[in-house]
Amino acid sequence: MALSLSLRRALPQFPPLGFLSTASFALPISITIPPLLADLWESVLRAVPKKKTSHMKKRHRQMAGKALKDVQNLNKCPGCGQVKRAHRHLCSVTPEARRRNQSFAEVAGPNVITAVEVGSGTTQSLRVEAKLSMSRQFLAWGSADNAHPVDIFSLAVTEKQILSASGAPSLKVHSTTDTDFPLVQSIDGAHPLGCHHIVTDESGSRAVSAGFAGDVKAWSCQEGHWSADTATSDVRAWAIALSADGRYLAGVSQNGRVGVWDLSENGTQIRDHETKGSFGTCIDLSADGRFIASGHENGAVYIFLTDTGRMPFSLSGLVKPVRTVAFSPGGKILAAAGDSKVIVLYDTSSGEQIANLSGHAAWVLSLSWSSSGEYLLSSSFDGKVKVWSIDTKMCVATQSETEKAVWSVKWLPKTARSECFATAGANRSVAFYREATGG
Incomplete structure (x- = not known):
C-alpha cells in the first residue's frame, strides 16, 4: 500500500533496529512520489552547486577557433x-x-x-x-599601331630595328631609332600561313622565322634591308633559337625531337636529340653556346650540352604545357614558364630549382632577360607584363594597359641610361616602354 508523505510523518518512531530481531519485525514499505514532487526534485538536483569553471577554461572556450593567425606577409x-x-x-x-x-x-x-x-x-x-628595394616605373614610350592585321606572335630585336611576326603572311620591320617607330620594311609573302616565331643573332645581321606550315626561313640584313637566305631550306621545326654568332640554329619539332643545324654549311644537321615525344613548344640557346633548353606540352623541360650532345638534366617543376624558356645572359640560370602561371628558375650547373616567381594570374607566354641579367621580363595571356628582380626574386613593375594576350616581350638593346622593352600580342600593335628614371 502506498503512503503519502504526510502519512509517513505520522507514523510512530520505532527504536533502533539493533534492539529488534529481523525475524520478529518486518514491514514492507513502498513509496511513490507524485509527478509534481518529481519535477521539484529534478530542479533541486540542478540547483546543486557545480565545480567552478576557471578563468583559463573560459578563455580557452572563447578563443576556440579564433586564435591569432600566422603572419605571412x-x-x-x-x-x-x-x-x-x-x-x-x-x-x-x-x-x-x-x-x-x-x-x-x-x-x-x-x-x-x-x-x-x-x-x-x-x-x-x-x-x-638606405638601400631601398623600390619598385621601378616604366612609362609608355610610343607604339606602332595596327602593325599587323591579326595577332602578333613573336618579336625579334636588333640594335636599330624590331621585327614582328603574326598570323599574316608578311613580316614587319620597324625602326627603333625614331620615337615614331616608323615601318621601314614589309617582307611580303614570307610565310603563306603566317609566322609564329622569329629570332635574330647578336649582331642583327641574320634572322630566322618559323611558319605555321612547318617552314623555316633565314633572312640576311645588309644596310638595314632584309632579304631571303637559302641556309634553312631543309630545316623543319616548330620553335627555333639562333646562336649569338648566327651560325647555329636549334629547333624543336612537334614530335619533340631537338635538332641543331649549321647555317654556314647550307643548313647541315649536326645534332638530333630525342625526348619523350611530347610536342615541342619552345626552345632557347645560351649566349655562350653551351646549352640548349626545350619546353614541351607535357610540362617537361630538357637541357642538352651542345659539345657532347648529352642530356644531363630533365627538369621538373611544371606539370602543365611550357610555353617559353630563356637562358640568362651568363647561361647560369634557365627560366621556364607556361600554363602553370609560375616562372621557375633552374641552376644550369646542377639542374636544381632555385626559385619560383609567382604573380601572374594567367598563362605566361613569353620571357626575356635584360642584358645585365638583373631583370626578367614576362607577359601573360591576360595582358599583364611584369618585370622581376632576380636579386630579390620579386616583381618590381607591372604594366597592364591592355586586357588582351601579350604573346611576346623583348628588352631593347641598352643604348642609354634607361632600360626599354617592347610588347606585342592580340591588340595587333607593338608597344614600347622606357624606364621612368634615367635619360
Whole structure:
C-alpha cells in the first residue's frame, strides 16, 4: 500500500533496529512520489552547486577557433635587415637609433630616411642612407599601331630595328631609332600561313622565322634591308633559337625531337636529340653556346650540352604545357614558364630549382632577360607584363594597359641610361616602354 508523505510523518518512531530481531519485525514499505514532487526534485538536483569553471577554461572556450593567425606577409627591411611586414618600406627604428638606444620618428623620402631624435630638449635630424628595394616605373614610350592585321606572335630585336611576326603572311620591320617607330620594311609573302616565331643573332645581321606550315626561313640584313637566305631550306621545326654568332640554329619539332643545324654549311644537321615525344613548344640557346633548353606540352623541360650532345638534366617543376624558356645572359640560370602561371628558375650547373616567381594570374607566354641579367621580363595571356628582380626574386613593375594576350616581350638593346622593352600580342600593335628614371 502506498503512503503519502504526510502519512509517513505520522507514523510512530520505532527504536533502533539493533534492539529488534529481523525475524520478529518486518514491514514492507513502498513509496511513490507524485509527478509534481518529481519535477521539484529534478530542479533541486540542478540547483546543486557545480565545480567552478576557471578563468583559463573560459578563455580557452572563447578563443576556440579564433586564435591569432600566422603572419605571412613578411620580408627583410633593406635598412636594418630585420624582419618586417611587407607593406612597410622600413621598420619603425633605424639602425642608428637602435645603436644609440633612443627614440626616433622617421620620415621616408625617395632614397633617404630622415630620422628626428626626440625625448631630449633639442631636436636634431639624422639622415640615414638606405638601400631601398623600390619598385621601378616604366612609362609608355610610343607604339606602332595596327602593325599587323591579326595577332602578333613573336618579336625579334636588333640594335636599330624590331621585327614582328603574326598570323599574316608578311613580316614587319620597324625602326627603333625614331620615337615614331616608323615601318621601314614589309617582307611580303614570307610565310603563306603566317609566322609564329622569329629570332635574330647578336649582331642583327641574320634572322630566322618559323611558319605555321612547318617552314623555316633565314633572312640576311645588309644596310638595314632584309632579304631571303637559302641556309634553312631543309630545316623543319616548330620553335627555333639562333646562336649569338648566327651560325647555329636549334629547333624543336612537334614530335619533340631537338635538332641543331649549321647555317654556314647550307643548313647541315649536326645534332638530333630525342625526348619523350611530347610536342615541342619552345626552345632557347645560351649566349655562350653551351646549352640548349626545350619546353614541351607535357610540362617537361630538357637541357642538352651542345659539345657532347648529352642530356644531363630533365627538369621538373611544371606539370602543365611550357610555353617559353630563356637562358640568362651568363647561361647560369634557365627560366621556364607556361600554363602553370609560375616562372621557375633552374641552376644550369646542377639542374636544381632555385626559385619560383609567382604573380601572374594567367598563362605566361613569353620571357626575356635584360642584358645585365638583373631583370626578367614576362607577359601573360591576360595582358599583364611584369618585370622581376632576380636579386630579390620579386616583381618590381607591372604594366597592364591592355586586357588582351601579350604573346611576346623583348628588352631593347641598352643604348642609354634607361632600360626599354617592347610588347606585342592580340591588340595587333607593338608597344614600347622606357624606364621612368634615367635619360
